[in-house]
Amino acid sequence: MEKEFDRSVSLTSSPSQSKENELLRISNLSIAYESKHANLLALDNIDLEIGQNRLIAVVGESGCGKSTLALSIIGLLAMPPAKIMNGKIEYKSINLTALKEKDRRKFRGTEIAMIFQEPLTSLNPVYKVGDQIAEAIAVREERKNDRSMDLESEVMQRTYKVNAPDMPSRLPRFKRGGLTKLLRDEVLQVLKQVRIADAEQVIDRYPFELSGGMRQRVMIAMALAQKPALLIADEPTTALDVTTQAQVLRLMKELIDEVNTSILLITHDLAVASQVADRVIVMYAGDIVEDSDVYDLFREPLHPYSKGLLSCIPVGSKDKAKLKPIPGSVPDLSKPFVGCKYASRCPFAMEICSKRSPRLVEARPNHRVACFLYSGESR
Amino acid sequence: MNTASFILRRLFLGIFVLLGVVTITFILAHSLGGNPVYAWLGRTASSHPQLVQLYTEKYHLNDPLYIQYYYYITGLLQGNLGYSPAKGFIPVSQVIVETFPYTLQIAFFAIVISIVLGVVLGVVSARFHHGPIDKSIRAFYLAGISSPAFFIALILLIVFTYFFHLLPTGNAADPSLLTPKPITYIPMLDSIIEGDYAYFASSIQHVILPSLSLALGTFGVVVRVLRSSMLDIMRSNYVRTARAKGLKENTVFFKHGLRNAMISVVTLSSFIVTWLITGTIFVENIFSYPGMGEYVFTALIVQDYPGILATTIIFAVIIVISNLVADILYVVVDPQIRLG
Numbered sequence: 130m131e132k133e134f135d136r137s138v139s140l141t142s143s144p145s146q147s148k149e150n151e152l153l154r155i156s157n158l159s160i161a162y163e164s165k166h167a168n169l170l171a172l173d174n175i176d177l178e179i180g181q182n183r184l185i186a187v188v189g190e191s192g193c194g195k196s197t198l199a200l201s202i203i204g205l206l207a208m209p210p211a212k213i214m215n216g217k218i219e220y221k222s223i224n225l226t227a228l229k230e231k232d233r234r235k236f237r238g239t240e241i242a243m244i245f246q247e248p249l250t251s252l253n254p255v256y257k258v259g260d261q262i263a264e265a266i267a268v269r270e271e272r273k274n275d276r277s278m279d280l281e282s283e284v285m286q287r288t289y290k291v292n293a294p295d296m297p298s299r300l301p302r303f304k305r306g307g308l309t310k311l312l313r314d315e316v317l318q319v320l321k322q323v324r325i326a327d328a329e330q331v332i333d334r335y336p337f338e339l340s341g342g343m344r345q346r347v348m349i350a351m352a353l354a355q356k357p358a359l360l361i362a363d364e365p366t367t368a369l370d371v372t373t374q375a376q377v378l379r380l381m382k383e384l385i386d387e388v389n390t391s392i393l394l395i396t397h398d399l400a401v402a403s404q405v406a407d408r409v410i411v412m413y414a415g416d417i418v419e420d421s422d423v424y425d426l427f428r429e430p431l432h433p434y435s436k437g438l439l440s441c442i443p444v445g446s447k448d449k450a451k452l453k454p455i456p457g458s459v460p461d462l463s464k465p466f467v468g469c470k471y472a473s474r475c476p477f478a479m480e481i482c483s484k485r486s487p488r489l490v491e492a493r494p495n496h497r498v499a500c501f502l503y504s505g506e507s508r
Numbered sequence: 509m510n511t512a513s514f515i516l517r518r519l520f521l522g523i524f525v526l527l528g529v530v531t532i533t534f535i536l537a538h539s540l541g542g543n544p545v546y547a548w549l550g551r552t553a554s555s556h557p558q559l560v561q562l563y564t565e566k567y568h569l570n571d572p573l574y575i576q577y578y579y580y581i582t583g584l585l586q587g588n589l590g591y592s593p594a595k596g597f598i599p600v601s602q603v604i605v606e607t608f609p610y611t612l613q614i615a616f617f618a619i620v621i622s623i624v625l626g627v628v629l630g631v632v633s634a635r636f637h638h639g640p641i642d643k644s645i646r647a648f649y650l651a652g653i654s655s656p657a658f659f660i661a662l663i664l665l666i667v668f669t670y671f672f673h674l675l676p677t678g679n680a681a682d683p684s685l686l687t688p689k690p691i692t693y694i695p696m697l698d699s700i701i702e703g704d705y706a707y708f709a710s711s712i713q714h715v716i717l718p719s720l721s722l723a724l725g726t727f728g729v730v731v732r733v734l735r736s737s738m739l740d741i742m743r744s745n746y747v748r749t750a751r752a753k754g755l756k757e758n759t760v761f762f763k764h765g766l767r768n769a770m771i772s773v774v775t776l777s778s779f780i781v782t783w784l785i786t787g788t789i790f791v792e793n794i795f796s797y798p799g800m801g802e803y804v805f806t807a808l809i810v811q812d813y814p815g816i817l818a819t820t821i822i823f824a825v826i827i828v829i830s831n832l833v834a835d836i837l838y839v840v841v842d843p844q845i846r847l848g
């Protein structure tokens with residue numbers, strides 16, 4: 130374990146981003162799932178920062194820790210079994226990991242929102258979608274009016290943007306009578322914002338009356354209604370068919386310019402990332418192995434794993450034959466590990482790769498990679 | 509399908525269920541064998557053989573079963589439940605009107621106590637699950653579920669009546685008080701309507717122990733179902749969404765969790781009603797409460813066919829109605845059934 134800490138000391142220089150534009154900074158974050166038998170290290174010294182108004186994709190195969198990362202940012206990790214071993218998550222310079230749940234909650238929704246992979250089950254079956262969106266708006270309004278926001282009040286004051294029209298601050302009661310005119314109008318407006326044409330009907334529907342694509346739009350509308358600065362989307366299109374998937378992705382891409390929000394898009398599909406993201410973060414077995422501008426990554430992937438992933442993308446239907454899976458498998462994360470986790474599968478593996486873990490370093494401008502091929506440490 | 513036609517269909521089905529219950533009970537009761545007149549008359553039967561003859565003819569007891577069945581059903585359709593040999597051949601309907609309201613009183617309180625206690629404790633143990641409160645509640649309801657009603661009844665009697673003299677036993681109210689004039693025929697309701705609060709207070713005191721001893725055996729089922737469905741729901745995706753919105757944990761729990769978990773309680777409620785209404789027979793006998801329970805026993809022992817049939821029909825009607833009510837409630841709480 131000492132080795133791990135050793136590594137965490139050396140903070141890498143990040144892609145040049147002006148500090149005031151920074152929204153989220155994650156440093157040395159390690160998260161383990163603890164059980165009686167073993168501790169599974171799901172995130173291993175993650176360093177990452179996210180600026181404003183950007184669409185960043187996190188890519189990696191199943192089990193590499195994408196959802197763990199997302200849930201830790203919004204603070205919805207079930208602890209236990211999850212445990213933050215070390216590191217911090219700073220949002221607008223406030224260390225979220227140090228906050229009590231009571232204060233932590235105040236960041237959810239209005240600052241950091243999240244939509245999930247399962248649109249079919251992520252909406253409450255017994256309330257109309259309009260009411261569920263209205264509830265989200267009410268949370269936002271309540272916070273705006275909340276003067277008892279005692280936590281580091283100056284920072285919080287700065288943090289809470291005041292950019293919404295005045296709304297009743299009481300939570301809607303889900304009365305049969307329905308929503309107030311003002312609230313209903315805003316709900317309609319956000320539904321239209323996510324390109325739901327018949328918003329007037331959809332607002333009074335129950336979730337089970339809507340298709341998967343519609344429900345995911347409703348989820349996006351609900352998240353956007355709170356005007357978060359960061360929207361985390363954990364595989365938002367995986368459960369949808371290809372056409373709907375494309376529509377939802379295009380919607381997210383368009384929205385990033387309309388609303389004042391950064392989007393962290395989690396996907397296991399590099400093709401999806403290439404379509405919408407400005408920046409791509411590649412994860413492997415709990416590590417960030419590459420972090421780059423989307424064009425650079427596709428023009429010149431540095432990490433052997435990224436190269437492998439890229440060669441897996443079928444380019445046009447004729448190239449199906451070229452789709453080659455990466456041989457080998459991910460190491461068992463519940464065992465202590467020495468060296469680069471990808472070494473056993475890596476065609477470029479060197480001696481050092483099985484002895485030490487590579488640091489994430491800026492190998493090219495704005496392009497970080499964790500690989501001894503680029504660290505200059507190989508000799 | 510709209511709600512009205514749904515209810516009509518269920519009512520229609522209910523009538524068939526009742527007819528089935530009547531037929532089966534009729535056959536079962538009459539297959540006990542022997543001439544029941546001997547059981548009805550007891551000693552008198554041997555000293556007055558002509559009386560046996562008389563009653564056998566009067567009640568068509570020598571006719572084939574289907575003829576007797578025909579007589580019974582035609583009588584039933586005219587609202588005639590027959591005459592009760594166990595009660596000196598007064599009309600069964602009279603016995604029922606005099607006793608059944610008391611049974612309703614016990615059943616009502618038993619249902620209210622077990623649902624309210626079950627929901628409250630279920631909510632508390634789900635909210636603080638795996639903590640000491642949850643564990644104490646579990647110990648409490650497991651003790652209740654695993655004890656037979658008569659055992660609970662005896663414990664309550666010993667503790668509240670004999671040791672602490674807190675609550676009375678026997679009768680539906682203090683015998684020195686006059687039973688209120690029948691308006692609804694349910695004495696407690698009548699006492700409120702007539703402003704007879706002394707009677708009302710006394711009847712409450714008398715109903716607590718019997719209904720509590722029934723409820724203590726049942727509320728645990730509600731706790732268990734509510735707790736486990738609540739815990740499932742609190743791990744569900746839509747609860748995660750509610751948390752992601754930044755709602756307070758209490759709002760998440762009650763507005764998003766409990767509302768959904770209540771669907772399972774509604775599903776359970778008709779079962780609870782069935783359980784409790786039949787349970788009244790035993791506790792009424794233990795507490796000498798003047799409900800229908802005593803009559804059910806006597807009727808069974810002396811082969812009082814009309815009595816057995818009538819009380820069975822009444823229980824069946826209640827069960828059919830409670831199922832209907834549960835179905836309607838189900839439609840109200842679950843929009844997917846309402847509209848789907």
Ligand SMILES: Nc1ncnc2c1ncn2[C@@H]1O[C@H](COP(=O)(O)OP(=O)(O)OP(=O)(O)O)[C@@H](O)[C@H]1O
Nearest residue numbers: 162169171190191192193194195196197198210397
């Ligand atoms: N609640 C949990 N308890 C124990 N281990 C867990 C738990 N949740 C996740 N893990 C483990 O942590 C690792 C990372 O899981 P995570 O869900 O973050 O992966 P992911 O990248 O989101 O995968 P997917 O693409 O399948 O969603 C996996 O090995 C997984 O088995």
Ligand SMILES: [Mg+2]
Nearest residue numbers: 195196197363
């Ligand atoms: Mg995941």
